[in-house]
Amino acid sequence: MYLSFYITDTRNKLVFQYLLGATAPSFKHLWTRVQSTCPHLLEDSSSDDYLDHAVVGRDLEVYKYFSITNKLNYWCLASTSKSKGPLDCFTLLETMDCILLEYFDKDKLSIKKLVNNYDRISLIFNCCIEAGEPNVSDMLYVNKIKEAVPERSDLSKFISSTAHNLQQAVQIPQQRQQQLQQNQISRGSTSLVENEEVVPWRTSKASKHENNELYVDLLETFHVVFETKKSRLRLVNGNIHGTVDVRSYLNNNPLVSVKLNTMGNDIGVPTLHECVEIKDDGEFLPSNITFIPPDGKFRLLEYSVDLDSQVKQSGIRINSIGLMSLHFQNGLGKDSDEFELSLNIENFKKVSQIDDLKLDLQFNVENADAIELSYKIKILRNTHGRFENSAAMGKGQWIFDKATATGTVPVLRGCIEYESVKPNGSKNIDLQTVSLEYSYTGRSASGIYVDAIDILSGLTIGKNTKLYKGAKYRTQTGDFQVRL
């Protein structure tokens, strides 16, 4: 059973709290408790003793979830119970994070947004948590929450409500008396049941939209590690994590079909939104995804392409992914203290530029060496961007401009200058690994694309309403490392 929820910023300053009873501690109290019983909870995930849950009292546990997109910490205080699964608390906190994002229809929540909407967020929590547990009566669907907690009314609504008030005030009481009687009569006849919704994730009162719009965003984050083998790259392990987000603003209750072309990739067992239709035999085909969409933004599909098994099966060597391939060499020059790095950015019609390209260079400087050896990395030739030495030992960064054109071959050549005389027998400092970080729009890393978006039925398009559809592709690196 959950007792309270808290949202804090990265420095653990309280942003929002939702307490479920008079006995639930405020964040200040919890904070002192946590500091005295389990200070490791407050550390961030890169530290050694990082904890994400801990027992803070008899039968009380604190759980913490860090939302990467929002840069917020979510906390909850729950009572220990045997029937609770190991993932329940973390998953709930993650779900809440998602719900808030979808409710406000944002890509990222700012603290200001939360502060300005305290009342609304409190109500959202109230909807989602019932009897101290996640509300299982379908209240975890954003559409349902939107129905219970309407979004902020704007100026036009305010004006109309004022006018309405005015009208009411001027009305003659007797007239009202009559209405009252009429109402009483009519109330007797109305049934207690309303038209309940067709599907739980979509409200029957889905707001009316001026236009019918349906957009599909396909985002792929890839994690790959390569190693250089005879000046070629060989995949050590790799994985593409794809998400298909849909923003749907459609009237009525339409049946939509999205056709994905997987380009021969095996997307394994994907995660589907509840709205997706699955055949009775449990089979699912990405080439025909049929669903009645919830209103607004939601995650339709989440898949993962296993590059390792693909390499094994097809025998095709993957030596570049995400339009990039990288080579580097050590021991060049006459003192063999130079290194060269060359990046090959493929040309692709639909991708005009690479955004925020950054390379992290890691040299094999051991920590213990630091005292004996001082060195400097000097750049001899640099075709693009700038090079920055890092404060940490043996690290450097090659930072590109905001946009880099595709179809170019940036090269970086540098040498290592030893400030003191190189002690005999100690090894040369070499470039050991290079990590890349970038993103681009226009294509997915795996090549998966949306073949078609069809509205099969249920949508009536009037004269003045139009239907807009579209798909967007984006690729970003999660991990891209090349080892020597």
Next chain:
Amino acid sequence: MVDSINRIASALDTAKVITREAAAVATSKLGESSYAYYSQNINPQQLFTLLNSRNSREIRDAMKRIISIMASDDDSIDVQVYFADVVKNITTNDTKVKRLIHLYLLRFAENDPNLTLLSINSLQKSLSDSSSELRCFALSALSDLKMSSLAPIVLHTVKKLVTDPSAMVRGEVALAIIKLYRAGKHEYHEELLEILNFLMADTDPKVISCAIFAFKECYADHLELLHGHFRRYCKVIRQLDSWSQSYLIELLIRYCKQFLPKPTVVDKSSEGSLRSCPLPDRYNEIEYPLYDVVNHPDLDLFLKSLNHLIYSSNPAVILSCCNALYQLASPMQMKNTRFIEALVRTVTTTTNQGNKEMLLQTVHFLSILDQTLFLPFIKKFFLLPTDPIVVSVWKIQILSMLINESNVKEIFKELKYYVGSAHLPEKVVIMAVKGLSQCGRLSTSWESHVMKWLINHMESHNLSASVLDAYVNVIRMLVQKNPTKHLRIIFKLADLLAAQRSLADNARAGIVWLFGEIASIEFKICPDVLRKLIPNFPEEGPETRCQILVLSAKLLSYDIDNFKQAQNPANGDSNAEEYNQNHTYYDFSSSRISQMYNAVLYLAKYDDEFDIRDRARMVSSLFDSGKYEIVSLLLQAPKPTTRNDDFIISARLEIHAPEIRNFFKVLPWNTEISEADNDVRVGVALKDYNKYKKSFSSQSFISVNSARSFTSTSNANSAGINDDSNDGNGISGKSNINTFASQNGKKYRLQSLDEFFSDIPERKSKSKRIIRVEEESSDEDEDESEESSDEYSDSSLETFSSH
């Protein structure tokens, strides 16, 4: 006359209201943050005024402010002083304000039970509202008030609403059951169970979801209640809420273990063999290479129903499914489903740190039981550069679990890379070193291969003390297992000890200790090692000095024993007396080893460390006493070979969380099931409320195949699952309810609430009572309440002017 004055007054009032609203808008400039700014500037005194205003907008502003104060943990204003002013606004028509008041009550009701009673009447009235949402809200708000005096009223309400035509309200009833149950009144438990039983027979998935949740929370031990629903739930499971799915799976696992016979494993490895045995209690202990599992049809139904959940976006569901397969099926069945793949996918894609750690622990847990489950996915557990320490450590542990002949090369290479990466965190490197020792366990050749690599690496790199410690530990472990086969490595270590003066103290100490142990097998090299160590004794670190002392003592003890053994057979037992007399005692003065021992002892006696001085004294007194048997007992005691778990870097990183262990705790099968029990799972009568539903156009529906289609057809289907003739159920159910309500309705009189109100202080109750009376005669409609507030304005006008 009075009427016209009234009208003028109300018109004036409205004008005032409008200007005030306009002012509010002007200050707020309509933007969200400007509104927040406006809201923040409402001072405590203004809050009183706003809460008592007749303008719903002002009340709303005030409530928003109060909720903001609660949400921001602001100590400067005590919101509890507004209790009465807040609660009386529950009569408002503004649902948002109602909900905000609910939030307020949820938090503070316990602190002021008397004033809370003010709200009950209005809430109870909403229970019979025509809007199902309002009914739902009222029930939830009423049941959330944690007051024991209210329990009978809530119970009565619950009984009344259990037959509500709206599924939403019936679902809420199930949740109210939990709240009532938790209130801890034992006398209600029976009654609540009855209601819950009723709800479990509902046809609406939403109600089933809630009922399952209530069942799991309150009556999880009454598994027999699931008899009539088992088959139906298996079929509708994918229509339920994802949280309920995982609850239901956990319940059904327990149900199956309790009421279904254990599956039988049939040998299929050789034709015609009819061997079979019950599914072993421990995982992966089926002895047949090829087998079939024969399940009870109901168990099959359950396991099959899980297949539809494989696409769930809730990781808890995936985990529960894995648990079901782990508890109820054989490893082969587990592999045939794609849940392992789904589990691995969830592990790799989740960005939720906590979940990731738990899932990795799960993988580790399962791979201990059955290595083969995760063998196809080893590469998924290779480290990624951005993995946090916790994740990296668990990944390496999983890799070390999965090592076998065919993949050892690959994993060894990868682990080697981690060990060699200076930029990785220390704990990860140490874990990787530990992983290497697992590679060494495969065969003797791998053993020496790993050790050679470690020693080379140790020589050529500057490593931190804790990493070195791990190196030496691993080498020690591997050498000790099979010392005779690794003599070359031992020589190498001796060289290392002599050549590498810069080696850290703990590492040297470890190696010195190792020689003390090897002395029993390969005595010859040891004295030389000691000889080389003595000149530099003062320069060694404290741990090494201590170990050198121990080594010298051990060598001396071995030497004495060797001497005795050499003497004994020579003398034989021919002349025992002569032996006793002529028994040449071990010559301490001429023995080189004894001399070395003395030198070390001398040095140690004047050591800085008191520990070493102490030991020196202990050792010397042992030898001085002349009881060499005791010496050899003490110093030559065989050491148990260290296991991998013996050196644990950090308990948190290497031991499964108790949650995981609890979750996967194997439940015993019930062995006393009679055949007749089969009939208990015949479906029971269902409560179908579809007839209340208005018909709606069917064109917009997805086909029945959809993951969660809630069409009337699907409802009909689920009703039809019970192959018995249950056609009359709806009706029979209804008649049931009627008697149900009337039976119990007598006990609780709603009107008795007025007595509660007599407790409330006079001042407030008076004005409030006016409103309440008005409200009672009025309805939800807007114009209706406007009237009440109009009349109310008469009385409040005076108070207004007095301000």
